[in-house]
Amino acid sequence: MARVRITQVRSTIKRPKTQKLAIQSLGLGKINRSIELEYNPSIAGVIRKVEHLVVVEEI
Template sequence: MGKVQITQTRSTIKRPETQIRTIKALGLGKLNRTVEVELTPQIAGMIAKVNHLISVKEI
């Protein structure tokens, strides 16, 4: 599995609670915050759930 760099690009205001919790679980929560995580099936599922709020770049 490779690493990915995830950046939050859109706000979680007026989003469902499940999407807010997913953003927090990824280690995000503020705009333009970036985290590097190992791409596992669990992380890939979280990315798919909130892909409209984030941008993903493979490292």
């Protein structure tokens, strides 16, 4: 599968708990922190939940 770089660009302050947990499950938590993951359907679902807080780039 393809690899993607996910970077958090917005804060989770005043966000629902489900969105905060989604950010944590991706391994993020601070603004400008990035992580590289294999893109699969489960990761796609988590990204969709917090797409307004992150930027996704294909590597």
